[in-house]
Amino acid sequence: MLDLSAHYLASLIYLAIAASCGAFMLYFELVRRLGPGRAAYTLATVPVVALVLSTLFENLQLDGRIVLGAAAVLAGNILVLRR
Structure with missing residues (x-):
């Protein structure tokens, strides 16, 4: 069921228009x-x-795979952009 509260609708409008x-x-x-x-x-x-x-905000527990993946993304960007 769709939440029609003012808080939800305001958040949705913000994300759909202002943030995007x-x-x-x-x-x-x-x-x-x-x-x-x-x-x-x-x-x-x-x-x-x-x-x-x-x-920071959702208490995600980082494990080795997440850290390794993030490091690979950042290292790849650094290698490509440092020509």
Whole structure:
């Protein structure tokens, strides 16, 4: 069943409009400054940021696989961007 409380609807509107539009505008500015190739590598860091936020706010318990995967993503970005 759909929650129609004011808190839920306000959160949904914020995520659908403000957060999404803001994120796209920031990304397109990044594409303009860095170029599409280099800007695309930032998308690989999104899961790492999500892991950090989940660890801080949702008490995600990090294990070796998660840490190794995040390190691989960051190392790959560093290697590619350091040409």
